[in-house]
Structures are given as structure tokens and as C-alpha cells.
Amino acid sequence: MSNYRIQGATGEWEVVIGLEVHAQVTSNSKLFSGAATAFGAEPNSQVSLVDAAMPGMLPVLNRECVRQAVRTGMAIDAQINAWSRFDRKNYFYADLPQGYQISQLYHPIVGEGQLLIEADEKAGIPEDKIIGIERIHIEQDAGKLMHDQHPTMSYVDLNRSGVALMEIVSRPDMRSPAEAGAYVRKLRAILRYVGSCDGNMEEGSMRADVNVSVRRPGEEFGTRTETKNVNSVRFVMQTIEHEAMRQVDVLEAGGKIVQETRLFDPGTGTTRTMRSKEDAHDYRYFPDPDLLPLVLEEDFLAECRASLPELPDAKRTRYTDVLGLTPYNARELTAEVETFARFETLLAETAKAIGKDEAKVATQVANWSLSVAPGVMKAIGDEGDPANATAAAQASILAMADKGEISGGQAKEIFEIVLKTGREPSEIADAEGLKQVSDTGAIEAAVDAIIAANADKVEQYRGGKEALFGFFVGQTMKAMQGKANPGVVNQLLKDKLG
Amino acid sequence: MTDLTQLGVKDIRDGVRDGTFTAREVAESLNAAVADAAALNAFIVTTPDHALAAADAVDAARASGETLGAMAGVPIGMKDLFATNGVQTTAASHILEGFTPRYESTVSQKLWDAGAGMLGKLNLDQFAMGSSNETSYFGNVASPWRKDGSNQPMSPGGSSGGSSSAVAARIAPAATGTDTGGSIRQPAAFTGICGIKPTYGRCSRWGVVAFASSLDQAGPMARSVEDCAIMLGAMAGFDPKDSTSLQMDVPDWEGALSADLRGKRVGIPREYRMEGTDQAILDSWEQGKAWLKDAGAEIVDVSLPHTKYALPAYYIIAPAEASSNLARYDGVRYGLRDLPEPGSGAGASGSGLQDMYAATRAAGFGDEVKRRILIGTYVLSAGFYDAYYTQAQKVRALVARDFERAFEQCDVILAPTTPTASFPLGSMNADPLTMYLNDVFAVPASLAGLPAMSVPATINADGLPLGLQLVGRPFDEQGVLNAGLAIQQRAGFAAKPEKWW
Numbered sequence: 001m002s003n004y005r006i007q008g009a010t011g012e013w014e015v016v017i018g019l020e021v022h023a024q025v026t027s028n029s030k031l032f033s034g035a036a037t038a039f040g041a042e043p044n045s046q047v048s049l050v051d052a053a054m055p056g057m058l059p060v061l062n063r064e065c066v067r068q069a070v071r072t073g074m075a076i077d078a079q080i081n082a083w084s085r086f087d088r089k090n091y092f093y094a095d096l097p098q099g100y101q102i103s104q105l106y107h108p109i110v111g112e113g114q115l116l117i118e119a120d121e122k123a124g125i126p127e128d129k130i131i132g133i134e135r136i137h138i139e140q141d142a143g144k145l146m147h148d149q150h151p152t153m154s155y156v157d158l159n160r161s162g163v164a165l166m167e168i169v170s171r172p173d174m175r176s177p178a179e180a181g182a183y184v185r186k187l188r189a190i191l192r193y194v195g196s197c198d199g200n201m202e203e204g205s206m207r208a209d210v211n212v213s214v215r216r217p218g219e220e221f222g223t224r225t226e227t228k229n230v231n232s233v234r235f236v237m238q239t240i241e242h243e244a245m246r247q248v249d250v251l252e253a254g255g256k257i258v259q260e261t262r263l264f265d266p267g268t269g270t271t272r273t274m275r276s277k278e279d280a281h282d283y284r285y286f287p288d289p290d291l292l293p294l295v296l297e298e299d300f301l302a303e304c305r306a307s308l309p310e311l312p313d314a315k316r317t318r319y320t321d322v323l324g325l326t327p328y329n330a331r332e333l334t335a336e337v338e339t340f341a342r343f344e345t346l347l348a349e350t351a352k353a354i355g356k357d358e359a360k361v362a363t364q365v366a367n368w369s370l371s372v373a374p375g376v377m378k379a380i381g382d383e384g385d386p387a388n389a390t391a392a393a394q395a396s397i398l399a400m401a402d403k404g405e406i407s408g409g410q411a412k413e414i415f416e417i418v419l420k421t422g423r424e425p426s427e428i429a430d431a432e433g434l435k436q437v438s439d440t441g442a443i444e445a446a447v448d449a450i451i452a453a454n455a456d457k458v459e460q461y462r463g464g465k466e467a468l469f470g471f472f473v474g475q476t477m478k479a480m481q482g483k484a485n486p487g488v489v490n491q492l493l494k495d496k497l498g
Numbered sequence: 499m500t501d502l503t504q505l506g507v508k509d510i511r512d513g514v515r516d517g518t519f520t521a522r523e524v525a526e527s528l529n530a531a532v533a534d535a536a537a538l539n540a541f542i543v544t545t546p547d548h549a550l551a552a553a554d555a556v557d558a559a560r561a562s563g564e565t566l567g568a569m570a571g572v573p574i575g576m577k578d579l580f581a582t583n584g585v586q587t588t589a590a591s592h593i594l595e596g597f598t599p600r601y602e603s604t605v606s607q608k609l610w611d612a613g614a615g616m617l618g619k620l621n622l623d624q625f626a627m628g629s630s631n632e633t634s635y636f637g638n639v640a641s642p643w644r645k646d647g648s649n650q651p652m653s654p655g656g657s658s659g660g661s662s663s664a665v666a667a668r669i670a671p672a673a674t675g676t677d678t679g680g681s682i683r684q685p686a687a688f689t690g691i692c693g694i695k696p697t698y699g700r701c702s703r704w705g706v707v708a709f710a711s712s713l714d715q716a717g718p719m720a721r722s723v724e725d726c727a728i729m730l731g732a733m734a735g736f737d738p739k740d741s742t743s744l745q746m747d748v749p750d751w752e753g754a755l756s757a758d759l760r761g762k763r764v765g766i767p768r769e770y771r772m773e774g775t776d777q778a779i780l781d782s783w784e785q786g787k788a789w790l791k792d793a794g795a796e797i798v799d800v801s802l803p804h805t806k807y808a809l810p811a812y813y814i815i816a817p818a819e820a821s822s823n824l825a826r827y828d829g830v831r832y833g834l835r836d837l838p839e840p841g842s843g844a845g846a847s848g849s850g851l852q853d854m855y856a857a858t859r860a861a862g863f864g865d866e867v868k869r870r871i872l873i874g875t876y877v878l879s880a881g882f883y884d885a886y887y888t889q890a891q892k893v894r895a896l897v898a899r900d901f902e903r904a905f906e907q908c909d910v911i912l913a914p915t916t917p918t919a920s921f922p923l924g925s926m927n928a929d930p931l932t933m934y935l936n937d938v939f940a941v942p943a944s945l946a947g948l949p950a951m952s953v954p955a956t957i958n959a960d961g962l963p964l965g966l967q968l969v970g971r972p973f974d975e976q977g978v979l980n981a982g983l984a985i986q987q988r989a990g991f992a993a994k995p996e997k998w999w
Contacts, residue, residue, distance in 0.1 A: 099825020
């Protein structure tokens with residue numbers, strides 16, 4: 001249970017949060033037309049006759065968008081409705097050419113599902129929590145109004161008009177900004193794993209309507225407000241914090257919460273009224289007569305299921321249980337598609353290069369991926385080219401380290417040169433002398449010389465001053481110019497000092 | 499020499515193919531007849547060059563020995579609800595006045611591909627909403643027919659009133675129509691011509707200005723059953739751009755025409771004996787039974803018990819869909835835009851989007867269109883949806899079930915097309931409900947999506963034509979056409995309007 005509470009003047013308040021996330025479906029063309037969907041194109045360059053709602057134009061459903069919604073539903077363990085239907089949501093606005101949005105009110109394609117947010121003590125989530133998902137439906141996006149192009153007129157860009165969205169509606173199961181943030185991040189990860197949405201919140205591929213209410217702990221739900229189109233995890237959390245505080249202030253001053261639609265202002269981190277329930281639209285939903293009901297065949301569903309990748313929860317469990325990673329590392333590595341993809345490629349290459357099972361080298365690779373490599377990259381900044389950090393190069397460095405040919409420090413130095421120049425790691429190790437000496441003969445000679453030159457310290461050590469062992473290691477390493485294999489040095493010193 | 503304007507689709511096609519005359523001669527004759535008939539106001543724009551170009555292409559194709567299409571050399575009228583590339587398309591509304599699409603409707607394209615040419619865009623009731631062709635922004639269409647001894651202008655029916663008037667007046671051998679609740683059949687009956695609405699989904703709706711999407715269906719209007727069969731064959735066919743299009747092959751309706759109805763049962767729905775139906779219509783219905791019996795059919799009584807609920811249900815469903823379909827005419831992207839001047843005086847601000855919507859739609863839509871948008875908006879609104887729209891959909895399902903059951907006992911249904919003959923223009927304007935009643939026999943087949951046809955039967959005591967309606971099973975246009983042919987052969991309908999225009 002979340003222990004997040006707002007301390008009001010009259011006592012504690014609990015926050016109740018539900019999210020409606022709009023996720024743009026990854027597809028080459030729009031939901032009901034063949035127009036392209038690429039972000040950032042010239043205004044009105046990706047508009048078909050259907051998107052502009054020319055007279056007599058008709059929608060034709062894009063199966064790829066259906067497939068992506070179904071796969072997303074399967075990824076959240078949801079009921080997939082083999083029969084669904086499209087409805088028209090009627091309202092007038094200049095960014096909505098048809099005068100209605102084709103959506104799914106009465107019979108959505110995806111029903112009840114759920115999503116797990118993981119315990120994160122630091123973030124204020126004491127234990128794992130299941131968040132219910134009520135439904136996912138598919139609908140058209142609207143165009144965009146531009147108010148800054150002309151002193152008295154507004155311009156309309158219809159590139160986005162008709163682009164497919166999934167609206168993913170959660171249950172009001174979240175109780176803190178942290179839980180809402182974790183929910184959005186997890187949902188985003190799942191969408192990106194599945195490949196049904198690129199999750200790019202800056203470009204508007206994902207945005208959330210945030211429903212917030214407050215209540216005394218344990219009491220009935222309060223009246224909620226809905227803050228529209230919040231487009232980052234941070235803003236979602238800010239919206240909740242601000243809106244919950246505002247509602248508590250209103251209630252404690254003896255006022256009532258008005259059910260209304262609000263807007264988030266990223267500049268001030270506050271929300272303000274957009275429209276109240278009184279002037280809420282009557283959307284006059286009814287089944288779209290231009291479209292037949294959507295019936296999903298068993299073969300199609302089977303194909304969707306078979307095409308699902310390993311999902312975040314399953315992957316995380318495998319990383320800890322099979323690869324033996326720490327829960328922290330497993331969570332970090334599975335949070336983003338790019339992260340696990342890079343990790344798994346490097347893991348495979350490294351295991352091959354070393355000739356061991358993946359499980360045997362996974363911890364090394366995880367530490368390298370999460371801490372060593374990012375540290376080097378950060379340190380050299382723009383001087384390095386991340387493209388040089390190929391899996392092969394990194395695997396080669398890790399293999400040399402595993403065999404004791406290079407030290408940890410040398411591994412970093414070699415990686416730095418790789419980033420800056422793209423040269424081969426083994427060639428760098430040879431050419432730059434970045435190898436540690438494991439040749440017992442050479443090290444033994446150095447050890448012997450040091451023992452001979454420091455007879456007094458040898459005496460003291462043998463007399464019980466064991467702390468002097470470090471002195472001998474240091475002297476030996478110095479004599480070897482830091483390139484001796486520390487394991488070999490330690491072993492030889494122990495043998496000789498007795 | 500033959501007066502080429504008197505020929506129908508089949509005769510023109512065959513004559514052009516056989517070299518009896520050229521397609522250009524046909525086009526020139528009909529272009530001249532169209533130009534001479536401005537008094538009918540059947541056309542909103544004429545396109546003589548389109549007709550000539552198509553004719554020349556056919557003549558050239560024939561000269562080079564190519565196989566000619568099913569409509570080769572036949573110039574037709576195009577209802578101005580079909581988008582035609584480069585030719586103004588208005589739905590007879592002010593809001594689309596001057597709108598010239600850069601695309602061609604599937605149906606019109608198929609007709610051009612089959613060798614037809616276009617004489618012009620035909621007038622209609624605004625957005626196909628009306629039963630008398632008096633709601634057009636471009637003025638009423640007059641029927642070529644008049645009561646014996648009267649100069650009173652008569653209604654050609656609606657909404658395909660330009661189509662019916664032109665075909666009956668012999669200024670077009672055939673025309674396209676669209677039928678949402680009788681808009682092909684009723685005007686055909688009023689003007690003594692044939693018109694068939696095929697099964698919903700036979701003809702693509704792509705590029706046809708939408709009235710009520712779940713009901714709209716294109717079809718041909720011509721002066722014989724054969725001509726309808728030929729032209730329907732050219733118009734129909736699966737279109738991937740229309741999700742409600744039927745994915746079925748188009749049969750050779752013309753080739754399979756047969757007036758031999760032996761083994762067929764013709765159903766007579768008892769609920770169609772309605773009060774307010776003209777005696778002459780009831781008499782013609784009796785006559786129709788006798789003709790079909792003579793053609794070998796067995797006559798059986800059938801029941802369509804929900805008939806009386808069909809019209810009210812239609813006047814909920816069609817306006818509901820229309821209120822949404824017509825939302826796109828908002829002044830933002832094309833068509834009329836009326837942006838009022840900002841007000842003056844204290845507190846005045848610039849005119850905004852809402853002002854533009856209000857002014858544009860107030861000026862752009864006619865009264866009947868506004869009436870239906872208001873009805874449709876009302877029946878879909880919160881708190882009324884279940885009482886009206888949901889209930890009407892249930893009625894629709896029951897009407898369809900009535901037909902299914904009736905077709906267990908019969909193969910085709912015979913009924914009047916309309917309860918009355920044509921009426922004088924202006925005589926029905928006071929009460930829209932009386933006007934709506936004109937479609938009482940046509941609407942049930944529309945709700946059920948069934949193929950239905952009107953064929954001329956006789957003329958009444960005033961000398962005005964009366965039509966009989968045939969309704970078939972889903973996809974059985976052939977059964978409808980065959981029964982129509984049997985009536986046509988026995989009715990021997992030869993009356994023509996006297997030229998007064």
C-alpha cells in the first residue's frame with residue numbers, strides 16, 4: 001500500500017489517480033487512410049482525401065493498426081475482443097475535418113488487463129503493485145492548429161489527422177505520483193518492447209489524460225478532474241501533485257470539487273480550468289455506418305500472439321533467475337528496449353569470445369554495460385564516437401580482462417581509445433602497451449629484487465606486521481610499471497615472503 | 499432518320515456497335531436536347547464536351563476494332579451527388595457551390611470505363627433530402643409530365659428528380675440515381691420510367707456525397723428494365739475503398755433476363771394496403787398481380803408486420819447519420835465559408851471559429867437539410883439516444899426479419915411504389931410529414947438493404963404515370979429485374995409526356 005498522504009489542515013488525504021494514455025500506433029499509414037505518418041513533415045503534406053474529409057470519402061481500416069492494438073492487449077494480459085465496433089464521437093473543431101472522431105466507445109477491441117509496477121523504496125513504492133487496465137480502444141488522432149502564423153487567423157495542419165491512437169485506460173488504482181510515474185514508464189516500456197508505439201513523449205507519440213481525486217483514507221472516491229494531454233512522466237507527476245493539493249485546499253476551505261477538464265501548464269507546474277461539466281460536449285456517439293464490425297479470426301490472434309517478444313517482467317525474472325544478476329541490474333537493464341538489446345548482444349558476443357556460458361559472464365557484462373562503459377563515455381564526452389562502441393569491440397575488451405591479459409584500469413583506457421579512434425582493442429593493447437604481465441618469470445625477478453632491497457621490511461613482515469604486504473605489492477607493481485597481473489603478483493609474494 | 503434522343507441504352511449501344519449511327523451523332527443529338535430543355539431545370543451544369551469526348555473515344559475504338567464497353571456510346575446524366583473530377587459537384591447545396599473535386603466517384607468512373615459519356619450534372623433535392631425535388635439550392639426541377647389539360651408544374655419526385663425528369667423527357671437515355679429511402683424508385687414512379695436500387699453494397703459509395711451511409715445506394719434510372727440491367731452491370735462491383743461494398747461478382751443481369759416466371763412465387767404484403775393510398779394505385783397493384791400470374795408466377799399473401807414502424811424508424815436513422823455526415827461542411831477546408839465581420843460597440847471581439855461555423859452552415863444549408871440535421875442531432879443526444887436511435891435500430895432489425903420470413907414464402911414481393919401519383923410543385927410544402935409519407939412503401943426495403951425496383955404500370959385518370967415496386971431477396975437483383983420485365987411486357991407502357999419545354 002502506498003503511504004503517500006497529503007497532510008491537510010484538517011487531517012490526511014489520500015490521492016486517487018487513473019490515467020488515460022494515448023499512444024500513437026507505430027504504422028506506416030493512418031488508421032483509415034493510406035497517408036503516411038512520419039513525424040515532422042511539412043504541414044499538410046501527409047493528408048489524403050479521407051483525412052481532409054472531402055465529400056464522399058470513406059474510411060478503410062488499416063489491419064496493421066489492429067494488429068498492434070491486439071498485440072499490446074496481449075502484452076498486458078488483457079481480454080481480446082474478437083468482435084468490436086467503431087463509433088463516431090461527434091464534435092466541431094477546426095482540427096477535426098470529419099466533424100467526428102472515429103473511436104470505439106461501446107465495444108473496444110481490448111478489454112480488462114493489468115500491468116505490474118515494481119517496488120522502488122527510494123521512489124516511495126514499498127512493494128510490487130498490480131494496476132488494472134480497463135480497456136484499450138483504437139481511434140483517430142486530430143490535426144493541429146497553429147495560432148502563431150498569422151495575426152488574426154489560425155492555420156490547420158492535418159498531417160496528424162487520422163493517425164491511429166490506442167487509448168489505454170487504467171483503473172483508478174494509483175495512489176501516489178510515484179505510482180503514476182512508474183505506471184507510465186512501465187506502460188511505455190511494454191509498448192516499446194511490443195513495438196506498437198515508439199513511446200516518444202516529446203513528439204507527442206504518447207500523452208496522458210490524468211484523472212485525479214482526493215479522499216479521506218478509506219472513504220468513497222471524491223469528485224475527479226481530468227487534466228488533458230500531459231506529455232512527460234515528470235509532468236504527469238507534477239500534475240498529480242499540484243491537482244491533489246489544489247483539491248485539498250478547496251475541500252478544506254469548505255468548497256466542492258467541480259468535475260471538469262483542466263490543462264497543465266508546464267511553465268508553472270500548475271493546472272487550470274479548460275471547460276467544466278456544464279459546457280462539456282454531448283458527443284452523440286453512435287456506430288459508424290461506414291465501417292463493418294471488426295471481427296478477429298483465430299488465425300490472426302494466433303499470429304499476433306506468436307509475434308510477441310519476451311516482455312519486461314519475464315525478461316527481468318530471467319535476468320535474475322537464469323543469468324544471476326542482481327535485482328537492481330536486472331531492472332535497469334530491462335527498463336528500455338535499447339538497453340536490453342545492447343546488453344543481450346554484448347552478452348552473446350562476450351560469452352562467445354570467452355568461450356563460457358552466458359550465465360557465467362552475465363554479471364561482468366552487466367557491470368560493464370551499466371557502470372564501466374557509461375562512465376568512460378561520460379568522462380570523454382564529445383571526444384568519443386558511440387558508434388565505435390561495437391559489441392565486438394567491447395566483447396574483445398571483456399574477454400581480455402576475463403583472461404587476465406588486461407587490468408580493469410587498462411580495460412577502461414582501451415575502451416577510451418576505441419571510442420576516440422575506432423581501433424581494434426587487441427591492437428590497442430599491444431601497441432599502447434596496455435597489457436598486464438602474467439609472465440611469472442619477469443614478475444618473479446622483480447619480486448626477488450624487491451625482497452633483496454628491503455630486507456628490513458621483510459623482517460618486520462615475517463615478524464607479524466602483515467600490513468606491509470601492500471607495500472610489497474605496490475613496489476612490485478611500480479617495478480612492473482603497473483602492468484603486472486595483480487593475482488600473479490599476490491601469489492608470488494605470498495610464496496616468497498612465507 | 500431515327501430520332502436518336504428517343505433511343506434507350508440498349509438501342510444506342512447496339513446501334514453504335516453495329517455502325518447504324520456514331521456515338522458522336524448520339525451525343526450531339528442529346529446535347530442539343532439538353533440545351534433545349536432548360537425549362538425543366540433538370541441539370542445544374544451541362545457538360546456537352548464530356549459527352550462528345552467520350553463519344554469520340556468510342557467511335558475511335560470501334561474504328562480500330564476494339565471491343566466496346568457495356569455502355570459504349572451512351573451519354574447519360576449524372577446525379578450531382580457523385581463526385582466528378584474537374585466538374586462542379588454540389589449535392590444541390592449552396593455550401594458546396596463551386597466545389598470541384600479532383601477525384602472521380604467509383605460508380606461514375608466505372609460508367610466512363612464502360613464507354614458512357616456525361617451530358618451534365620443532374621439536379622436533386624439538396625443532399626438527397628426530399629421527395630419532390632423542391633429542396634435544391636438551384637431551384638425546383640419540373641416533371642415533363644403534366645396533368646391532362648393543365649399547365650401546373652408537377653413534381654418529378656425526389657431526391658433523384660433531375661434524373662427522372664431528364665430520362666422521362668428524353669433528354670437523357672439514362673441517368674444515375676441514389677436511393678436512401680426511395681430516392682430512385684419514387685421519382686421513377688412519378689415519371690413513368692424504371693429505376694432499381696440494388697442490394698446495399700452492390701454499388702460503391704466511394705465519391706458519393708453521403709446522406710445516410712447505412713442506407714445510401716446508387717442505381718440506374720432508365721426507360722426499360724433491359725436498360726436498367728445493362729447500366730446496373732456497369733455501375734456495380736466490389737470496391738476496396740468502400741468497407742461496406744459487397745465482395746461478390748457482378749452477374750450478367752442483362753444476359754439472364756427472363757420474363758418467364760413459372761415456378762416463382764410473388765408475395766403480396768397485406769400491410770401495404772394503407773389508408774390514403776389512391777384507388778388507382780390499388781387498382782394498378784391488382785393489375786400487376788394479374789400480369790405476374792400471367793407470366794407464370796404464383797401469387798401468395800405475405801405479412802410484413804412491422805411495416806408501419808419503418809417510416810418513423812427511417813426518419814430517425816437517416817437524419818442521425820446525416821447529422822454526422824454533414825458535419826464536415828464547416829467552411830474550414832472547402833465549399834462555402836461565411837466569416838462574419840467582427841461586431842462593433844462595447845465588448846465586441848473578432849469573429850471566431852464558432853461564428854464561422856454558425857454563419858457558414860446557416861447560409862449554406864437549406865431548410866430541409868437543417869431540419870434533418872436538427873432531428874438527427876436530437877435523436878443522438880444524451881438522454882434521447884436509447885429512446886430514439888437504439889429503438890429505431892431495433893425496428894430496423896425487425897423490418898429486415900419481416901422480409902426474411904416473407905421470403906420463405908415467396909421469391910419476390912410486389913407492392914405499389916408510392917401511395918399517390920405525382921403532385922403539383924409547391925402543393926406539399928406546408929407539412930413535411932405528409933411529404934415524408936410519400937416514401938412509406940419504399941423505405942422498408944431500404945432499411946432491409948434489399949434490391950427494389952419501380953417499373954411503370956399505367957397512367958391514372960389525370961394522365962400521370964403510376965409505378966409498381968418489386969422487392970427481392972438480398973443479392974437477387976435478377977429476380978427483381980425478371981419480374982419487372984414481365985410487368986413491362988404486359989403493361990406495354992407507351993405513354994410519353996408531351997413536350998412543352
